[in-house]
Amino acid sequence: MHQPVLAPSILAADFAQLGQQARAAVKAGAEWLHIDVMDGHFVPNISFGPVAVRALRSLADETGALLDVHLMITAPERYLEAFAEAGA
Template sequence: MKLLAPSVLSADFWKLGEQIEAVVRGGADLIHLDVMDGHFVPNITFGPVLVESIRRHCKLPLDVHLMIENADRYIPEFVRAGANWVSVHIENNPHIHRTLQLIKDLGAKAGVVINPGTSLYAIEEALHYADFVLLMSVNPGFGGQKFIERSIDRLKKLRQMVNSINPNILIEIDGGIKEENIKQVALAGADVFVIGSGIFSYENIEEQTRRIKEKLISLEAV
């Protein structure tokens, strides 16, 4: 099954509630939230308060991507706020087994994230413990970036690694995913598609969400 996770990083925060409602009506499967602290990545976004607010009004699973330092310290707060999926970076979480186990013990799905410049072998051991892996196809920190074409080869290789180590893992991809490249990304092995500007930059967000979701459904049979 191919899952669609609109990223609110690209939403208009003045209209955040109505835009989330639009992607829900359009058939989104998850709501993706990028949490940045201005240290691990050069940007600052939001914290558990926003997650909690969205949780009160949205029934879809909340997919929280932590681009922060000292993630272990804040994970319990994000799960209490309503995060259903929580992912952390291999690049700044040296005790990845402990961190993934913490997320699971709190009742959320645990994910490991890898940046474009990091060798896939860095997450090989983590694949034994994670519920999903998030492959970044842009350098994290800002929305609206161009898809790094090398990510297709990395995705194919990651698919092989996952199939041999832990076939139950879902592969999520984030960065520059648009209508025009989504088929190529799907055929390379992605299961979950994080899309920001490719949805929220459109005037009719509900219609664009529905169009992408229908395309993903059609790709499931390919």
């Protein structure tokens, strides 16, 4: 039987301390980090773009964590290359 995977969302993090809080989640045992990318279309929030994902990719590479990037955006195909290049 497979073990469940817990991927804490970093959306609740203090964006001014995003790196520190993501690192704390990994240090506490998170093997995955969930990144909700929102553009205000499906939900009334705007969150992360490729630049933030690239910064979190560096942290993930350093710590061994995996990124689970959820594109809740209109026309995601327009942004696939940018997010893929950022390490999503």
